[in-house]
Amino acid sequence: MPDLKIFQILKITAYSDHPVRNSVGKLIFGHHVLWEGDNLGQDDKGSLAPNIFSYDFISPLASKASLQITIKAIHSGHVGGEYRLCGALDATRIIESDLFTVGSKGEITMAAHVIEPVRSAVPFSWNAEVSWSLGHKGTGRKIDCAYPRTTQLELYFISDDIHEIFLAGRSGVPVELLRNEFPSLFHDRGLVPDTSKSQTGAVVVDPARNKEATQQAYGNYSKKYDTTFGKSHFGMSNIGGKFNYGYYIEAGPNGQAGSLHAIVNCYDQAAMVQVLGRFGTAKPSWLFQRPYGYITATQLVGIPSLCNNPFFSSNQSPQNIGINDLRRTAFGNHVFNGLLSQFDPKNDRIYDACAGPHLGTEAPLAYLAVAIDKVTDLYQVDGTEPGAVSNITQHRGVTTLLRASDSTMTGTSPAGSNLGLESLIEKAAVDNPKPLSQVHWHDVTQWVKSVLKERCNIAFQEIDIGSRAVEALWHLTGVDGVDGDELVVRVRVETCIGNDQKLDIRRSSSAALDHLRFQLKNTQPPFGDFAQYSLQYATGLPQGRILLVSGNHMIEFSGGSSSSALEPVVRVLLTHTTVDKPFSLDIPQITHHHFEIPEGSRGHASNIVKGIGSTFTVECQLDQVIAAGTTEVNDFGLLLSECTIRSNTANATSAVSFAFVTRKLGTHTVDLHFATAMALTSNSKRVQVTVVHA
Numbered sequence: 001m002p003d004l005k006i007f008q009i010l011k012i013t014a015y016s017d018h019p020v021r022n023s024v025g026k027l028i029f030g031h032h033v034l035w036e037g038d039n040l041g042q043d044d045k046g047s048l049a050p051n052i053f054s055y056d057f058i059s060p061l062a063s064k065a066s067l068q069i070t071i072k073a074i075h076s077g078h079v080g081g082e083y084r085l086c087g088a089l090d091a092t093r094i095i096e097s098d099l100f101t102v103g104s105k106g107e108i109t110m111a112a113h114v115i116e117p118v119r120s121a122v123p124f125s126w127n128a129e130v131s132w133s134l135g136h137k138g139t140g141r142k143i144d145c146a147y148p149r150t151t152q153l154e155l156y157f158i159s160d161d162i163h164e165i166f167l168a169g170r171s172g173v174p175v176e177l178l179r180n181e182f183p184s185l186f187h188d189r190g191l192v193p194d195t196s197k198s199q200t201g202a203v204v205v206d207p208a209r210n211k212e213a214t215q216q217a218y219g220n221y222s223k224k225y226d227t228t229f230g231k232s233h234f235g236m237s238n239i240g241g242k243f244n245y246g247y248y249i250e251a252g253p254n255g256q257a258g259s260l261h262a263i264v265n266c267y268d269q270a271a272m273v274q275v276l277g278r279f280g281t282a283k284p285s286w287l288f289q290r291p292y293g294y295i296t297a298t299q300l301v302g303i304p305s306l307c308n309n310p311f312f313s314s315n316q317s318p319q320n321i322g323i324n325d326l327r328r329t330a331f332g333n334h335v336f337n338g339l340l341s342q343f344d345p346k347n348d349r350i351y352d353a354c355a356g357p358h359l360g361t362e363a364p365l366a367y368l369a370v371a372i373d374k375v376t377d378l379y380q381v382d383g384t385e386p387g388a389v390s391n392i393t394q395h396r397g398v399t400t401l402l403r404a405s406d407s408t409m410t411g412t413s414p415a416g417s418n419l420g421l422e423s424l425i426e427k428a429a430v431d432n433p434k435p436l437s438q439v440h441w442h443d444v445t446q447w448v449k450s451v452l453k454e455r456c457n458i459a460f461q462e463i464d465i466g467s468r469a470v471e472a473l474w475h476l477t478g479v480d481g482v483d484g485d486e487l488v489v490r491v492r493v494e495t496c497i498g499n500d501q502k503l504d505i506r507r508s509s510s511a512a513l514d515h516l517r518f519q520l521k522n523t524q525p526p527f528g529d530f531a532q533y534s535l536q537y538a539t540g541l542p543q544g545r546i547l548l549v550s551g552n553h554m555i556e557f558s559g560g561s562s563s564s565a566l567e568p569v570v571r572v573l574l575t576h577t578t579v580d581k582p583f584s585l586d587i588p589q590i591t592h593h594h595f596e597i598p599e600g601s602r603g604h605a606s607n608i609v610k611g612i613g614s615t616f617t618v619e620c621q622l623d624q625v626i627a628a629g630t631t632e633v634n635d636f637g638l639l640l641s642e643c644t645i646r647s648n649t650a651n652a653t654s655a656v657s658f659a660f661v662t663r664k665l666g667t668h669t670v671d672l673h674f675a676t677a678m679a680l681t682s683n684s685k686r687v688q689v690t691v692v693h694a
Helices: 175-181 209-219 245-247 265-278 364-371 378-382 421-428 441-452 505-517 563-575
Strands: 007-021 027-036 053-055 066-073 083-089 094-096 106-115 124-136 142-144 149-158 238-245 286-289 334-339 350-352 392-395 396-402 456-463 469-477 486-494 535-536 544-550 552-557 590-596 609-611 615-622 624-634 638-650 653-662 666-676 682-692
Touching: 007 149, 007 175, 007 364, 027 053, 027 149, 027 638, 027 653, 027 682, 066 666, 083 106, 094 124, 106 142, 175 245, 175 265, 209 265, 209 350, 238 265, 245 265, 245 456, 265 286, 265 350, 265 396, 265 653, 286 396, 286 609, 350 364, 364 535, 441 563, 441 624, 456 624, 456 666, 486 563, 552 563, 590 666, 590 682, 615 666, 615 682, 624 638, 638 682, 653 682
Parallel strands: 007 053, 053 149, 238 396, 609 682
Antiparallel strands: 007 027, 007 066, 066 106, 083 094, 083 124, 094 106, 124 142, 124 149, 286 334, 286 392, 334 350, 456 469, 469 486, 486 552, 535 544, 544 552, 590 615, 615 653, 624 666, 638 653, 666 682
């Protein structure tokens, strides 16, 4: 009886049609290794080398999804036989190679194809431990692999035309999104392909990705509408912007995706639909309507029972109220999604993951007819009017994916609200505030823990840098004395640079105050001993929010508790952030930069790179310890692979390396952003890179 264990797998490679960022932040792109010995690991949810195949949802899958697999024959008794390599999940073959001949004991590399399902009308994935065997052509004998018995493979099959936000700057498709939206067949969904009923293999329930994306955003992420003020919590404005998807999908202590910070508004929901829908063949648009009006009784996301009074928490009124009750609140504006690339008032279809949900069954006029209450007398009382199809405008929507918030807009607000902002700001000011200390913001985790001791955990943290401001976000859980044990801390630092290339504190402080104006809602000024301006939500509201401005800093504390419950914890933290005299806020200076381009890709000038898919780095030296570095690219020609920071605390300098991948020919402009670890002041450097044919 011959030994059946005659081969081992040495390497598995594939070509990722779209760039994907793995769970540790590494960018996976082009031809790469999926598995090779013990060199590539896995996390608790899959592989660290996921792969995306672009798919048209029509063709046989085997023609679109190919792996290159290298094996080694280790039993001479089977030299010369014809075999087929098979990869299986349980008893089902999902990968199969062409026939090949074992000609020696040496290495053999072959193409293998995904064969199950045969076709699919919807995006899906295989994320599992795949077992390997050889099948002998003549006898049909199954020969198991000697090593490894299984390999972890994580393969995704999505549209060949995905959202541009995944293809620019520092993006790439986040593997967390892929895992949430496209669970692996069999193991995660419990689906068994039934080829006797259709040619797809996979169970096809809905070919319209927009509908599924709306249902997922509405029901899969533990979200709850902001019934106090309808504020965007994930960076979106009425026309779109930078979407903080990482914070949106972050799991809380219960392990459910999106549960860490549950509160949303319609901008946040439309953003999630737009991102999720772009994995399929449909591309949801971004539609903004103002005015909107009083809503008919509907199911707002996460709100149990019907509601026709969306901001009932702001005045402690019933959520479903008499249509002419003066306490009833309305949508001043609203954002939802459409089906067509260009809005068509007659033929478009509406998707709304905030209210309803509405799943694309209605044209705009029909949607408004069932969504807006046009009967109430309150329009005459308010001097407003219900929205019409003519009030709907189309905008770009999501432009960038972030993990830290970059919001400068407050979101959907009650119709007809007039808060008297300048009067409120004047009342919030104090004459002689103590300035904020030079807190080491980058190490805020240790700072918070040292102040609150064992009373908190850092569940989420991120720093994002723009051309003029830095925003940092920390989500704390387990905070004693706060309802729900949660506290969100956001720090925004404005950096306006003068002609002398130093911080212009007057302009920077004015910019911080301007940002406060964007953020103001129903507030009271109780923290004058800690900042120049301080405001908070009224203490009777179920959501707490405290805003402070000191110089070019704005700090926001928020949580599920009222402001009165947040106040003791905030005061403890602020006690550790004030000093008796002002301090210096120096911006980081870029003392040197140069390009590092591999010899085979180097052009005739220092900033010329040859070939699509080539890699290069921009190396920068700075005169301060740096907390974070980010980039912005003016088009889709370059993609940031990795940013590495090496700081020397002894001489207070840093070396920052930005690694890029080329995606398009031409000259591309890149803004490199840096933020200091001590005060989060920032500076930028603009460079140009030209990509030519190899």
